Amino acid sequence: MISWKNLDTMKSYQQLLEAGKVCLRDAMQGENGKNRVEKYAVPMAAGLCYHYAAKAVDDETLKALAALAEEAQLTEKYQALYEGEVINTGEKRLVLHQLTRGQLGKTVMADGVDKRAFYTREQQKAAEFAGKVHAGEIANAAGEKFTTVVQIGIGGSDLGPRAMYLALENWAKKNGCFRMEARFISNVDPDDAASVLNGIDLPHALFILVSKSGTTLETLTNESFVKNALKNAGLDPAKHMIAVTSETSPLAHSSDYLAAFFMDDYIGGRYSSTSCVGGAVLSLAFGADVFARFLNGAAEEDKLAAQSDPLKNPDMLDALIGVYERNVLGWPATAVLPYSQALSRFPAHLQQLDMESNGKSVNRFGEKVDYVTGPVIFGEPGTNGQHSFYQLLHQGTDIVPLQFVGFKQSQLGEDVDIQGSTSQEKLCANVAAQIMAFACGKDDDNPNKAFAGGRPSSIIIGSQLTPEALGALLAHFENKVMFQGFLWNVNSFDQEGVQLGKVLAKKVLAHQTDGALKAFSDLLGI
């Protein structure tokens, strides 16, 4: 029997508060530090590994975290989720994104269908469609192949798919599976759509309109923008556009689209990269086989997340350590720092995933919680971040926990040897160095050159950023956020906080405002 409890009502949380604190600076020195690196590691899917030696935990903390995991029934709640309970209580919906990449438990029936079969069928439809586009069987009116795919979507229909595309673009080029260039239109700023349209070969472009409800204003506006451009170029929009939407949306069975692929209300936008929202564009860009490999990596990670022992469950452990840092140690932000240029937009995706899921002040029963929940998430790729905001991370007055990601090999394999090492070696040397600099710091007679240390980090290490590794990485963070939502007892799957702005924006556009809102609208020329 699952019991949904607030974090601060749990006995194990009180024990965690009282557990001894680790002096990371001391813990990471010498032989002890080396032993920690060997011991504090959990294998992930696709050959990745989560290393937490440089986190401010020790065996006592870990024991307390394991007790918290058990009392919070993290494994039971995860099972309830993937077996189809109504976990998104606010919106009274199931939460099934894991089902888009694998069947973890018993069959989930909803709306009269086996949902795993539904997601698989839609992916298969998208795969077949992509195959026909690549073969030229589906082509433009002149019978010429499409060469570019443009995703029109915002939020989860944009950030995740865009980050995944960028993550695999070079890998696909190197490995002979780059089929079509992908571009993205998201912002309602007309310069976004105009700029993308000005930069592509319109007669050979295929557009994907992505909106679950079929009513997202930004997306419909950008669709009109694109349709106008197509018409002005003498092209028929219906021959250049497909839709990814829910079966019940106005876009679902419309002759305005070459094809439609379906998702449903059980896939939140920020969790939709492994549904057709990511599947259509990634299958078109790289082929359905690459997308399938990406799903396999995610499915394998989802399986690991079902382990009840957090020391064998990298997603759960990452979640527990994050809650410890946020609620016990009191640190309000977390930086995500991939040492991989391919992951340049991965932090932006995680920013949505994490902040939109757990940036909540009420628990799943609508009661105000008395503790802090989701942190601010930000990040940029290393080594760029080192030459930017790392100053504050090293010597600022606040401590910001860090999550590094690194790979032994680059994707393209082109490299130069300068001063006795390759670029890739320099990249890896930098992330190793940063972990230790943050953890142990350095004394100096000049306080301006001294580093206090004691700044914790984890690192996920892999051989190379492949489709499987990317899937595992994505699922890792999705599952981390899910487990944290369980710990904070919030509903991680709704986003009521976006509604008020929408309502007020409509009033502005209808000129139904007064007071300060009217004054600001006037200033902005509306």
Next chain:
Amino acid sequence: MISWKNLDTMKSYQQLLEAGKVCLRDAMQGENGKNRVEKYAVPMAAGLCYHYAAKAVDDETLKALAALAEEAQLTEKYQALYEGEVINTGEKRLVLHQLTRGQLGKTVMADGVDKRAFYTREQQKAAEFAGKVHAGEIANAAGEKFTTVVQIGIGGSDLGPRAMYLALENWAKKNGCFRMEARFISNVDPDDAASVLNGIDLPHALFILVSKSGTTLETLTNESFVKNALKNAGLDPAKHMIAVTSETSPLAHSSDYLAAFFMDDYIGGRYSSTSCVGGAVLSLAFGADVFARFLNGAAEEDKLAAQSDPLKNPDMLDALIGVYERNVLGWPATAVLPYSQALSRFPAHLQQLDMESNGKSVNRFGEKVDYVTGPVIFGEPGTNGQHSFYQLLHQGTDIVPLQFVGFKQSQLGEDVDIQGSTSQEKLCANVAAQIMAFACGKDDDNPNKAFAGGRPSSIIIGSQLTPEALGALLAHFENKVMFQGFLWNVNSFDQEGVQLGKVLAKKVLAHQTDGALKAFSDLLGI
């Protein structure tokens, strides 16, 4: 006589702590809210205006902030800075980035020259060089025009120039002054350089190597990467590359470069967009006239920053309100949210500018301060952010102060009318709506749909993002950060926090490590 005092030693700061707190939710309602919008605004340069009606301040707070500005001698310190005192005490350097765009006070002599004349001369050299490239007088070995310019640099040599280029790219295309496409190579990840090189027309590419010291390892590594590529294509690197560096660097007078343009130690990397670091690439991309207009906007804003009354000085007022939010109200992060796709990388630049400048724990005398300094800075363009992390901003447990930027007109002027409004109108309606949603919130019987409000924001509003407006915007934030550094009594112009990581990375590459560092290096395959 200037006196450098810690924030918490100032009498006016104690008074600020005791000043009454504003209930923003109440203050922004009805007629009072409307009056605040009219009253709480300060004109900026280039037709921009800084609006702070939705900040948690009132006349009492503003009076206390003005007293703090006076006691902290902000105007006197700014004057000392632009008239050439050694403000960067840690590195014993002048701080002269304002001088790259205008002469604010008396002539500044250093290293035996008039520094304003020096910066002007170098900009003139870059302008003439760009003119010759555009005219085809400087061309590749085959006598063909260069069509692409690629900046090789990291940190301030990358983030600022890249953000400025993206900010003006569409404006330049629309206004007939787009001359050359610009690309940027920054990360030591070899996939970054390889990817950029694979995507350009190498025989027609001109590279700018940017490194003040001429020794930045990432940049020299990427230079070698580029030179190899040029040689492999049968091209002479010396005919395809220019340098932006200091006169004393090894790159300054080398036959490896077609030309060299100089900056000096008085221009910090993160403050170098208005020096030749930004000047060379922007003059090549858009013409020297556009770059000159950008400088004019910045110079005009710098002049406003010299106003001693903060109510007439948008940069100083923004700084004071930020310190109030950070130190008195206790909020640890700030989000920068431009409602302009052209400013997509402006937050990333500000992240470096702010966090690297003021992420310090010691004052300018090397003494530990007893208060918090620079906050975490992050941001993405609206409306994209609305569909991402705004959930936490609206309903999360922490308050994050916001800085909006919005323009009445788009840059390209291409638009569609959907549901009775254009995209640009929707964009502007959204930012107006967000300000009020954050400030006033909304009650609801369902606590999950309730918004507490009381979440403060400012907005900078302009007609259009022109070169002048961009210059003013950049200078505004540079000056804000400078004033905040004065208030916190930190040296905003060094970055000792980046050193330890560099030292340790060298040890890793030399295999001179043990303990945990060796263990991590082994895991990363070095």
